[in-house]
Amino acid sequence: MENKNKNSEALKRIESELKKCVKCGACRAHCPAFATFGKEPAVARGKVALAQHLLKGDIELDDATYSAMSKCLLCGSCVEKCPNNVPTDEIVMVAREALSNQRGLTTFHSAVGRVIANRSLMKFGAAAARILGPLFFRKVPETSGLRLRFPLPFVGGKRHIPPLAKKPFLERHPEVIPGEPGKPRIVYFVGCMTNFCYPQVGEAALALFRHLGCTVIIPKNQQCCGLPGMSGGDLDTVRELAEANLAALEKYEADYIMTACATCGGALHKFYPNLIGKRHPALAARLKAVADKTVDAAQLLHKLGLKPEETGAGNEVRITYHDPCHLRTRAITSQPRELLRGAPGIELAEMEGADKCCGLGGTFNVYHYESSLAINKMKSAAIIKTGAQAVATGCPGCMMQLSDGLKQHGSSVQVVHTLQVLARRLLKS
Amino acid sequence: MLSQKILDELKKIVGPDNVATDRQDLICYGYDATQMEFLPDAVVHPGSTDEVAAVLKLANAAKFPVFPRGAGSGFTGGALPKGGGVVLVVTRLNRILRIDTENLIAEVEPGVVTEQFQQEVEKLGLFYPPDPASLKFSTLGGNVAENAGGPRCVKYGVTRDFVMGLEVVLPTGEIIRTGGETYKGVVGYDLTRLLCGSEGTLGVITKIIFKLLPLPEAKKTMLTIFDSIDGAAKAVSTIIGNKIIPTTLEFMDYATLQCVNKRFSLGIPDNGRAVLLIEVDGDRDLIEKQATRIQELIKPLGLVECKIAKDAAESEALWKVRRLVSPSLRDVNPDKFNEDIVVPRSKVPDVIRVIEKIQQRYDIPIVNFGHAGDGNIHVNVMIDKSVPGQEEKAHKAIAEIFQAALDLNGTMSGEHGVGLAKQPYIHLELKPAQVAAMQAIKQALDPNNILNPGKMFPVGQQCAPE
Ligand SMILES: Cc1cc2nc3c(=O)[nH]c(=O)nc-3n(C[C@H](O)[C@H](O)[C@H](O)COP(=O)(O)OP(=O)(O)OC[C@H]3O[C@@H](n4cnc5c(N)ncnc54)[C@H](O)[C@@H]3O)c2cc1C
Numbered sequence: 061m062e063n064k065n066k067n068s069e070a071l072k073r074i075e076s077e078l079k080k081c082v083k084c085g086a087c088r089a090h091c092p093a094f095a096t097f098g099k100e101p102a103v104a105r106g107k108v109a110l111a112q113h114l115l116k117g118d119i120e121l122d123d124a125t126y127s128a129m130s131k132c133l134l135c136g137s138c139v140e141k142c143p144n145n146v147p148t149d150e151i152v153m154v155a156r157e158a159l160s161n162q163r164g165l166t167t168f169h170s171a172v173g174r175v176i177a178n179r180s181l182m183k184f185g186a187a188a189a190r191i192l193g194p195l196f197f198r199k200v201p202e203t204s205g206l207r208l209r210f211p212l213p214f215v216g217g218k219r220h221i222p223p224l225a226k227k228p229f230l231e232r233h234p235e236v237i238p239g240e241p242g243k244p245r246i247v248y249f250v251g252c253m254t255n256f257c258y259p260q261v262g263e264a265a266l267a268l269f270r271h272l273g274c275t276v277i278i279p280k281n282q283q284c285c286g287l288p289g290m291s292g293g294d295l296d297t298v299r300e301l302a303e304a305n306l307a308a309l310e311k312y313e314a315d316y317i318m319t320a321c322a323t324c325g326g327a328l329h330k331f332y333p334n335l336i337g338k339r340h341p342a343l344a345a346r347l348k349a350v351a352d353k354t355v356d357a358a359q360l361l362h363k364l365g366l367k368p369e370e371t372g373a374g375n376e377v378r379i380t381y382h383d384p385c386h387l388r389t390r391a392i393t394s395q396p397r398e399l400l401r402g403a404p405g406i407e408l409a410e411m412e413g414a415d416k417c418c419g420l421g422g423t424f425n426v427y428h429y430e431s432s433l434a435i436n437k438m439k440s441a442a443i444i445k446t447g448a449q450a451v452a453t454g455c456p457g458c459m460m461q462l463s464d465g466l467k468q469h470g471s472s473v474q475v476v477h478t479l480q481v482l483a484r485r486l487l488k489s
Numbered sequence: 490m491l492s493q494k495i496l497d498e499l500k501k502i503v504g505p506d507n508v509a510t511d512r513q514d515l516i517c518y519g520y521d522a523t524q525m526e527f528l529p530d531a532v533v534h535p536g537s538t539d540e541v542a543a544v545l546k547l548a549n550a551a552k553f554p555v556f557p558r559g560a561g562s563g564f565t566g567g568a569l570p571k572g573g574g575v576v577l578v579v580t581r582l583n584r585i586l587r588i589d590t591e592n593l594i595a596e597v598e599p600g601v602v603t604e605q606f607q608q609e610v611e612k613l614g615l616f617y618p619p620d621p622a623s624l625k626f627s628t629l630g631g632n633v634a635e636n637a638g639g640p641r642c643v644k645y646g647v648t649r650d651f652v653m654g655l656e657v658v659l660p661t662g663e664i665i666r667t668g669g670e671t672y673k674g675v676v677g678y679d680l681t682r683l684l685c686g687s688e689g690t691l692g693v694i695t696k697i698i699f700k701l702l703p704l705p706e707a708k709k710t711m712l713t714i715f716d717s718i719d720g721a722a723k724a725v726s727t728i729i730g731n732k733i734i735p736t737t738l739e740f741m742d743y744a745t746l747q748c749v750n751k752r753f754s755l756g757i758p759d760n761g762r763a764v765l766l767i768e769v770d771g772d773r774d775l776i777e778k779q780a781t782r783i784q785e786l787i788k789p790l791g792l793v794e795c796k797i798a799k800d801a802a803e804s805e806a807l808w809k810v811r812r813l814v815s816p817s818l819r820d821v822n823p824d825k826f827n828e829d830i831v832v833p834r835s836k837v838p839d840v841i842r843v844i845e846k847i848q849q850r851y852d853i854p855i856v857n858f859g860h861a862g863d864g865n866i867h868v869n870v871m872i873d874k875s876v877p878g879q880e881e882k883a884h885k886a887i888a889e890i891f892q893a894a895l896d897l898n899g900t901m902s903g904e905h906g907v908g909l910a911k912q913p914y915i916h917l918e919l920k921p922a923q924v925a926a927m928q929a930i931k932q933a934l935d936p937n938n939i940l941n942p943g944k945m946f947p948v949g950q951q952c953a954p955e
């Protein structure tokens with residue numbers, strides 16, 4: 061009963077958003093989930109229709125609803141292209157929350173489901189550890205979103221996973237790295253993937269912003285952004301993480317909150333205020349303030365006038381660029397390209413469908429690994445076709461997915477973060 | 490309701506994964522781009538012409554209704570399963586079978602998305618002009634069934650003008666071919682033309698042979714702003730009268746401009762009352778000449794400003810003005826009735842004036858834009874359904890708008906068809922003898938009235954009297 065009320069409340073909150081959909085079908089052209097499954101329940105329009113009927117109470121939170129709602133990468137392509145700005149990604153998250161409330165552990169048979177069904181931060185970590193076992197995660201704290209990114213079915217499978225860093229990024233530096241007076245003060249929100257798997261991205265970010273004279277602050281007690289939890293509908297855990305992150309990010313006065321992870325940026329900039337702010341009014345103003353300050357690293361470097369010719373020398377190399385969904389949907393597409401194009405020795409070759417999702421999609425690749433691979437296959441083919449030696453992108457999540465896909469194709473194309481390309485000289489010296 | 494036996498038969502025909510009866514699936518195939526919704530009893534996704542034929546044979550024997558469906562982007566409810574039955578989704582039939590660069594024809598399955606087809610032929614230097622605004626998601630089968638049109642119709646014509654032949658499954662389950670691969674052919678009745686625009690009531694289209702053109706070398710886009718709707722309309726007839734047929738001649742009236750301007754600053758001067766978006770295509774030299782000539786011709790007609798795109802990016806920026814119309818409309822009122830009347834080109838200002846009067850009389854906002862080149866106007870009656878009485882008012886206004894178009898020798902639909910939405914008004918345009926002739930055709934091809942029943946003709950007059 062309690063869950064039922066909670067669910068209808070949650071759905072009621074998005075009622076006006078649901079009404080905006082006029083069923084035109086435009087999202088059919090842009091939804092990667094629909095492109096692989098081919099049937100209407102998988103497209104944004106179908107999911108919105110189902111959420112409308114859930115609200116009316118004439119369908120149940122049963123397997124068929126679960127199946128439809130699981131077929132979403134939360135890529136936001138539909139929102140971006142919808143003439144009426146229907147936020148299908150958020151609607152799906154709310155529906156998934158309702159599903160996990162209602163059906164709990166049994167439906168969410170995957171490891172991620174079991175992890176996120178445990179409410180408290182403590183239990184959430186403990187469950188993760190129990191399920192994932194010691195083999196891979198010994199060094200990863202229990203509250204890390206990384207555990208959600210790599211649930212059991214992955215570990216040991218044919219999937220290629222980046223090795224864990226010897227020392228996580230957050231443990232490598234002091235909390236405050238002072239810059240020149242009068243230059244911007246930046247709080248760096250690092251994110252789990254960078255911290256544990258790709259610390260070199262963090263190093264590149266640090267080198268670049270120090271090069272510009274900025275003060276960089278890396279709060280030690282920052283947590284996972286929670287997007288993997290959001291993706292599974294565990295909005296309570298996300299709220300806890302959001303609160304913890306608010307405390308960490310508000311501790312210092314800063315001009316910008318910077319992320320070099322598109323996913324974290326999407327969480328801080330969009331999903332926190334829209335999903336958590338709306339349901340927890342007490343947090344709304346603080347979340348909005350953080351959202352307003354949140355910028356992507358490439359966006360900020362561009363704004364601060366980084367001259368890649370001072371930083372980016374290296375071998376001649378042909379690079380292609382993949383747009384992470386959570387940058388593209390925030391209209392951050394030209395800045396990384398302009399920076400890359402300006403770097404000496406770089407030839408930027410556009411791939412076909414650079415703006416198409418890589419197929420990772422939060423927990424999507426757990427539930428629908430085959431479809432995720434199918435989406436990824438098109439991406440890999442497009443990358444290989446450019447003849448580039450490397451593919452750059454702005455999201456460590458995409459980096460992992462792209463490497464996996466390329467390796468499975470036997471390709472030797474390297475996967476790098478835009479910042480790594482830009483900081484080549486700085487890191488060498 | 491369908492019996493378990495029929496469901497089992499359907500599963501035998503198309504495979505169990507391609508028959509859906511979960512309420513969720515029924516919901517997802519119960520809507521289209523109208524705001525109507527009807528739940529089917531089952532959704533079937535055939536994978537071949539033979540499977541379509543077997544489904545229709547079964548339906549004809551067991552007498553259950555079948556509703557063909559493409560992308561469900563129709564504006565008149567043509568694919569909606571009113572009364573229940575089986576929705577037959579043809580989107581699994583989505584292969585481009587061949588593109589013949591020697592004979593300039595292509596053969597496709599109906600589930601191919603229009604834009605994908607355009608892109609594939611353009612890669613070969615060929616051109617498939619029909620371009621409904623829904624081309625990124627609507628299907629070619631749906632386009633043929635609705636005889637879809639778009640901005641390029643002025644110069645190139647509608648979908649029908651590119652269909653050379655069809656493979657069709659008749660309601661009785663027989664598979665026939667109509668037309669063919671030759672440009673000429675006069676043996677028998679022209680069933681191809683009959684089926685184009687038949688809204689899925691006479692047969693299920695399973696293959697289409699299209700005629701293709703060579704891809705024009707270049708195009709040029711101009712945004713022209715006039716101080717009156719008459720000026721814009723006069724510009725259309727002047728350009729065409731001087732033997733230049735542009736690819737597109739899209740117009741937006743004052744209400745539309747205000748609407749868009751509210752949300753996006755378009756930089757339209759204060760005295761701008763109407764906009765014409767003009768595009769010409771062809772050889773590079775030719776379009777330069779045409780653009781210059783068009784400017785000369787329209788200058789005396791109250792031209793306030795003329796912006797000419799220098800490259801593709803600038804052209805896209807000009808088109809954006811037109812594309813912004815649809816999303817801006819919601820600011821006027823949350824609900825809309827989008828009608829698509831057509832009048833002879835020269836009558837566009839007349840019909841706009843009548844519509845203005847109707848708008849004042851009923852006191853509901855009406856926004857007009859559309860394809861001035863072929864007199865096809867999208868009349869958007871903007872209402873708020875939650876306000877009591879508004880919907881009734883809108884229906885009355887719409888009936889008067891249709892009558893106005895007919896009085897000016899026009900028609901009440903240029904591209905969206907009749908479906909369910911325009912059924913109540915069909916008698917305004919078609920005389921009893923015309924309707925009887927059409928119903929006789931329906932009766933002959935679909936004796937048990939199983940294919941898309943209840944569409945086009947008002948219920949109760951579905952079949953010709955015995
Ligand atoms: C945003 C938007 C813009 C639009 N712009 C235009 C426009 O510019 N011009 C225009 O003409 N239309 C336009 N439309 C209307 C619509 O897109 C067209 O009518 C389109 O042709 C429908 O194609 P569909 O695949 O979605 O067909 P559906 O909506 O699925 O079906 C439409 C009709 O065709 C029948 N049908 C579908 N497939 C078959 C088949 N294989 N065999 C037999 N019958 C079949 C159905 O039974 C139904 O009666 C627009 C719609 C939207 C939402």
Ligand code: SF4
Binds near residue numbers: 143148
């Ligand atoms: S979600 Fe947006 S694009 Fe998709 S059908 Fe609804 S209104 Fe159209």
Ligand code: SF4
Binds near residue numbers: 104107139148
């Ligand atoms: S967020 Fe992406 S996957 Fe989900 S419905 Fe929208 S377009 Fe499809």
